[in-house]
Amino acid sequence: xxxxxxxxxxxxxxxxxxxxxxxxxxxxxxxxxxxxxxxxxxxxxxxxxxxxxxxxxxxxxxxxxxxxxxxxxxxxxxxxxxxxxxxxxxxxxxxxxxxxxxxxxxxxxxxxxxxxxxxxxxxxxxxxxxxxxxxxxxxxxxxxxxxxxxxxxxxxxxxxxxxxxxxxxxxxxxxxxxxxxxxxxxxxxxxxxxxxxxxxxxxxxxxxxxxxxxxxxxxxxxxxxxxxxxxxxxxxxxxxxxxxxxxxxxxxxxxxxxxxxxxxxxxxxxxxxxxxxxxxxxxxxxxxxxxxxxxxxxxxxxxxxxxxxxxxxxxxxxxxxxxxxxxxxxxxxxxxxxxxxxxxxxxxxxxxxxx
Ligand code: FES
Ligand SMILES: [Fe+2]
Numbered sequence: 001x002x003x004x005x006x007x008x009x010x011x012x013x014x015x016x017x018x019x020x021x022x023x024x025x026x027x028x029x030x031x032x033x034x035x036x037x038x039x040x041x042x043x044x045x046x047x048x049x050x051x052x053x054x055x056x057x058x059x060x061x062x063x064x065x066x067x068x069x070x071x072x073x074x075x076x077x078x079x080x081x082x083x084x085x086x087x088x089x090x091x092x093x094x095x096x097x098x099x100x101x102x103x104x105x106x107x108x109x110x111x112x113x114x115x116x117x118x119x120x121x122x123x124x125x126x127x128x129x130x131x132x133x134x135x136x137x138x139x140x141x142x143x144x145x146x147x148x149x150x151x152x153x154x155x156x157x158x159x160x161x162x163x164x165x166x167x168x169x170x171x172x173x174x175x176x177x178x179x180x181x182x183x184x185x186x187x188x189x190x191x192x193x194x195x196x197x198x199x200x201x202x203x204x205x206x207x208x209x210x211x212x213x214x215x216x217x218x219x220x221x222x223x224x225x226x227x228x229x230x231x232x233x234x235x236x237x238x239x240x241x242x243x244x245x246x247x248x249x250x251x252x253x254x255x256x257x258x259x260x261x262x263x264x265x266x267x268x269x270x271x272x273x274x275x276x277x278x279x280x281x282x283x284x285x286x287x288x289x290x291x292x293x294x295x296x297x298x299x300x301x302x303x304x305x306x307x308x309x310x311x312x313x314x315x316x317x318x319x320x321x322x323x324x325x326x327x328x329x330x331x332x333x334x335x336x337x338x339x340x341x342x343x344x345x346x347x348x349x350x351x352x353x354x355x
Contacts, residue, residue: 003027003258004223004334005112008122010255010267013137014105017041021065023056025259027111031098032056036063042076043109045096055095104128105137106255106267112338123225127251127271134276138268138286141293145300146307147224147258148331150266153296154226154254155189155327157216158320163299167292168230172196180322187330189323190217195235201288202232205274205281206248211235215244218323222330224256248274252289262304268293 011024017033023046024031030046032055046054048067058068064081066073073082078097080089099110099117103124110117127133143150153159157178160169172193180189192215198208217229233239233247251271256264268289275281317325 002335002339004331005338006110006116006334007112007223008101008108008110008117008119009224009257010106011043011100011109011257012107013140013267014102014107015137016140017107019060021056021058021060023054025263026109027258028260029111030054031109031111032065033100033107034060034065036076041100041102041107043098043100044074044076044078045098047095048072049093049095104135123221123255125227125251125271127273132276133271133273134282135271136269136282136286138270138289141266141268141297142259143264143266143297143300144262145264145297145304146262147256147264148328149300149303149307150256150264150296151220151224151226152324152327153300154228154256155187155218155220155323156320157189157191157218159299160216163295164292167200167288169199178320178322180326182326185222187220187222187323187326188217189220190215192241198232201230201250201285202248204288205285206232208232208234213237213239213247215241217244220323220327222327223334224258226254226256228252228254245273248272250274250285262308266293 005027009026011026011033017035019035021032021034024033031043032046033041033043036042042063044055046056048055048069050067050072051069053067053069055065055067055074058065061073063076064073071084072080072093074095075081078095080093083089083093099114101108101119101122103122108122128135161171161174176191176193178189178191180187192213194213195211196214198212199214202208202212212232213235214232215230219227219229229244229249229251231244231247231249237246239247249272253269253271255267257267258264270285270289
């Protein structure tokens with residue numbers, strides 16, 4: 001399985017990492033992570049270069065790790081600092097270390113070309129720290145499904161009426177057209193449902209009973225971060241598309257970590273402009289999200305099982321697939337770009353092209 005590697009992925013919530021050596025599998029690589037004595041995080045290849053024992057089974061010596069088999073010791077940059085029984089430390093005795101960055105209680109990791117890792121490229125949004133908004137971490141949901149299928153679900157507003165009828169959708173939106181556009185690296189799929197019954201979520205958090213205008217904007221930041229902007233306002237407000245802050249607005253964030261070909265972790269959280277001083281609302285929103293995301297998990301895992309069986313005929317694509325199709329195309333282009341190194345144009349082309 002090939003992954004897009006030159007990207008920051010979420011490795012963990014900050015709360016998942018402490019002084020202990022803990023193994024994480026990210027893009028099919030085993031990585032040991034732990035908090036150093038200065039509080040920052042080290043991330044190393046979880047495999048001793050000697051007999052391949054996972055370093056996570058070793059012991060910490062200060063900020064170094066001593067392998068649990070023959071005691072070779074590696075510092076937090078992966079450099080070997082001790083080989084019991086010999087004094088020379090050959091340069092081949094090392095483990096890979098990964099750039100890690102922590103922000104807003106989230107740990108980001110880079111497994112691609114090291115020189116391309118720039119923390120300024122890490123996903124962020126101003127509402128994380130805006131006092132008019134509240135950011136609240138949810139869970140780490142494990143799905144036995146390929147990350148691209150999970151990501152597709154997150155650029156697909158059309159499934160909501162059918163998969164989440166009690167929480168995020170209802171029948172009023174079944175036939176409302178989905179719009180799709182791209183903004184740089186981001187694919188946006190959205191729709192407005194005007195003058196319709198409120199969904200369960202905003203009956204509960206907003207107290208809407210009369211008809212509302214409601215929206216769903218799905219922003220998929222390739223390769224695997226999704227922000228779902230959804231909300232409601234009284235139909236009588238006649239909200240314009242860019243006035244969504246005036247309504248009850250919630251961003252559901254999904255950070256997808258590809259674990260292996262058929263295993264993905266969705267660390268989800270939300271940021272909201274409603275009930276921001278109400279901690280109980282955070283918990284009851286999470287309870288609703290858990291219902292909804294379990295519904296997605298059930299669908300995606302069942303699809304994965306079918307995908308893994310021999311194909312009898314080609315699947316079909318329909319009108320609402322535009323967002324997912326743009327996503328698939330982007331991912332294969334990114335993987336292709338990483339797989340090849342284009343030397344043709346530098347420093348001077350050695351050919352003349354005739355059209
Ligand atoms: S396997 Fe690690 S020192 Fe031998
Ligand atoms: Fe869903």
